[in-house]
Amino acid sequence: MTSTSAEFSALAPYGWDESWAEAFAPFEADGLLPGRVVRVDRGQCDVVTADGNVRADTEFVVPRDPMKVVCTGDWVAVDPGGDPRYVRAYLPRRTAFVRSTSSKRSEGQILAANVDHAVVAVSLAVELDLGRVERFLALAWESGAQPVVVLTKADLVPDPVTLAHLVQDVETSAPGVPVLTVSALHGDGLDVLVALVGSGTSVLLGQSGAGKSTLANALVGADVMDVQAARDVDGKGRHTTTTRNLLALPSGGVLIDTPGLRGVGLFDAETGVGQVFTEIEELAERCRFQDCAHESEPGCAVRSAVENGELPQRRLESYRKLLRENQWIVAKTDARARAELRREYRRKGAEGKAALEAKRGRWA
């Protein structure tokens, strides 16, 4: 069975296509309804379907694994009958943003799924923190989406030379990533962003107060998202946006607005980190030793690039810091996985022993 044309016309603005329909076919055969999650809060989600918006419980697809929790951007199979309705399954994700939840528990948390463009919003109202930009970009690359950096509130940097320098600094920290400047206040630079988010699904990421919801409203052309009242408190105070919201854009494309992230912990993002620091990884290929740590080894191409001013020292330090952090998370996750495995073995071992004793008992 294939997806109906009603489904196509209702869901196409949200990104439904032939290949999603194909992935959905087995669920269609079971009489389930396809839809995209536009918002999640506390075990429930809003799903846009051909029957309009439905609120559904996600209970059935949550086997206590935070990576398997339905999230905004997921394509899901909803039980059409029943009260409450249930999300029965989600389709395999094309991309997923994962961060580590906290430093104590090494768990991944899915921020958004099936995203094509990751728009990292960075406010020009506060001092540029390139390390933070790099961290966001590592997360973005790791997800499988193409990142773009948007420097917001460009109206606050009226001097074009200063603005150009800021853009250049970010570009140096973001190889392969377009860097745009926009002012939602004046509308400057919005056309470039409109073109970029006009296809596929984009997610707005960044600190609280960076101007993500202001951009979302500008792109939607209506005040659909609440915006922070005072504009001089970037990154501080209350988060204005508290849920992740998926919006269909009038000129095509889908946008997910997210709550500001104060800290983004990496979660198994080594590939992503590598993509943020491609120039360092390229230099490293020319180091004399293949496993060069770029510290005191002779013939280190990375250190000599720093010495001759080709590579900023800050970049190398940031690279090391993110790699270290990532290795630590991976080690911790592995340790946790190993501990779980040990528990499992012990449990199985105990079962096995009990079975053996029962058997012996029978023969005794």
Ligand SMILES: Nc1nc2c(ncn2[C@@H]2O[C@H](COP(=O)(O)OP(=O)(O)OP(=O)(O)O)[C@@H](O)[C@H]2O)c(=O)[nH]1
């Ligand atoms: N001067 C200026 N201020 C802006 C611009 N865009 C946004 N702001 C202000 O920045 C503040 C924060 O904007 P929001 O859009 O709420 O920020 P956010 O990133 O969505 O914040 P959270 O939802 O908390 O993550 C608001 O007071 C906006 O008016 C801009 O282009 N220029």
Ligand SMILES: [Mg+2]
């Ligand atoms: Mg917001």
Ligand SMILES: [Zn+2]
């Ligand atoms: Zn080296």
